[in-house]
Amino acid sequence: MAFVPLPGVFILRFLERMRPSQVSAVRRQATSMCQSDRGRDRFFVLELPDFGLAHFTLCGDCGDSAHRIASTRRDTRLETFLLAPGRSYSLYVPIAPGSGYGGRIRAARLHQHLLKQLSREPFQKCQLRRLLSYSPDSPPGSTEKGFVLWDPQDCLKIQKALEGLLAACKAPRPHLGMFEADHSGQIWQSLWELPGGVGDEGRKLVGKLRVVSTEEPPLHPSVPDLQGSVVFPNLEEAREVIVQCTSSIPEAQEVLNLVDKCPKNAQKGKFPVIVIEGLDATGKTTVTQRIAEALNAVFLKSPPPCVIQWRKIFDNEPAIIRRAYYSLGNYIMASEIAKESMQGPVIIDRYWHSTAAYAIATEISGFPHYLPPAHHLVYQWPKDLLKPDIVLLLTVNPEERIHRIQERGMNKTKEETELETNKLFREKVEISYQRMENPACHIVDANPDREEVIQTVLSVIKKYCTSL
Incomplete structure (x- = not known):
């Protein structure tokens, strides 16, 4: 399945069923992670419909100056992409730190496996865009490849099939990202782990972070x-x-x-x-x-x-x-x-x-x-x-x-x-x-x-x- 220039929006129904106190706890945990792990922040590169690249990062309700500066940056291309009708999902294949060529080969094979599976039923009516995850502080070879999958029909069958596909992967499994906009128009990503099950009982919410546009780096992250x-x-x-x-x-x-x-x-x-x-x-x-x-x-x-x-x-x-x-x-x-x-x-x-x-x-x-x-x-x-x-x-x-x-x-x-x-x-x-x-x-x-x-x-x- 080729990378087709069609976008979507990420809607997370499970969060809607959570109590406000639970959502707040998740956000506090995400904020704590953001403040204590700033040196290892991940950045993302998404290939847009016009083949331009949108750069963004994820952060919680952090109050530090770096995130306040970042929060003022807007990329309307990214917002248009993520807020169009439909249901979209993000996933990228993690590379185990310090695993050398062995880890990079395993990640590359898993990425290829996912690409093949996502070209088959029931995903044939979905579209893919290339997604990269990287950290400026990490050594060469640590860029992680992934996808944004858009389901134009917002079909629960696609979500279950995607969860099943990722749950069947050997550890370290790709995380499943889902995005949604809040009442003010801010875009948030909820990240889920899939320990081996499918559905609400088989997934674990890792955190919910805000999508923040960032400057384009001097070099493409893959260079x-x-x-x-x-x-x-x-x-x-x-x-x-x-x-x-x-x-x-x-x-x-x-x-x-x-x-x-x-x-x-x-x-x-x-x-x-x-x-x-x-x-x-x-x-x-x-x-x-x-x-x-x-x-x-x-x-x-x-x-x-x-x-x-x-x-x-x-x-x-x-x-x-x-x-x-x-x-x-x-x-x-x-x-x-x-x-x-x-x-x-x-x-x-x-x-x-x-x-x-x-x-x-x-x-x-x-x-x-x-x-x-x-x-x-x-x-x-x-x-x-x-x-x-x-x-x-x-x-x-x-x-x-x-x-x-x-x-x-x-x-x-x-x-x-x-x-x-x-x-x-x-x-x-x-x-x-x-x-x-x-x-x-x-x-x-x-x-x-x-x-x-x-x-x-x-x-x-x-x-x-x-x-x-």
Whole structure:
């Protein structure tokens, strides 16, 4: 089920049946938690219908100056979103503190499981929006992913099904958030634990806090998590993720065996190493093969053949596992490049840049301007990965891409479908490619006739690879 731009309002019937003294007690408890735990406040990022991002936090009736300042801030987009008709729910998957890659992998799998379940009955008429929870004081890797689920029919069946889904999860379970507006128009979130039951008898009210708009942080909250979660800065980081998967994915050990046979910090030979990158349907593979023939070079394609047999398995895993698999494939590829570049030129169909560009574009929600800024570390080539002499990026306009995809008469890959239907995603991939450094991409217009593109590519290669 795609993330559809439809909002809703959170209504909590159970609170309406509580006595005023009970509600007051809950609020006093929430206020106490807010005042004593201020250093670990959580902030939230919600992707809005227009793909902008709304930032907010939760607080009780705190009297401190920070919360008084925050309480004066308003985001009418957020208010409109939360106060539209319907019934909505929020949930995000917690990451156990100090659990390292093991905890992050468990959270990623639970998030993927929930996403699949929420695309089935009885949730098919509901819509989802992306929700992130983070703390500025927490180390990288602690951002928690979740959803806002909107039920346009305000159906009790949906609430019970959602409670049952969360109650069936292993600890630490996601909390179920419900929002409501009070008589003054203030929006409150009631947070529930689901120890294992469904209905009033199976849930526990954790607290009720006020929704307060906050300033947009300098960087998208996912940016600090990119390195070490989807764009790995070195071999060991990616390897550790796959090590954590050996008990659940038998093929993970096979990948590790191949990686461990490769020399560390493989070095390029005396002949040029040329990488050709590009979105699907830019003519990349055909151009790469023709250039290899023209230069009498060895043609390599990423991921390498020795791991491509497990591609479907890892493509069905959460992003942290899938990207670690592709990252290790690059290091295995580096070993092959080192060997072949001793004998002659090497032409490669995709390498590290594509691994990083797609990962960044997928993880960063919202508009392209939320991407990491130019010169950020996430765009830098890993220091322990064999570096090519030149990287060329083939680009075509969207209309030409669609025409070429249709001409293929082939089933679209998941990425092709996303690129075709999601303009923002395509823009984010292209911008990420263009911000890569050390080495940067030489952009080649691939709209003209194929022969003209090939001649342009050859000209650029010979300009920068003088040994040819």
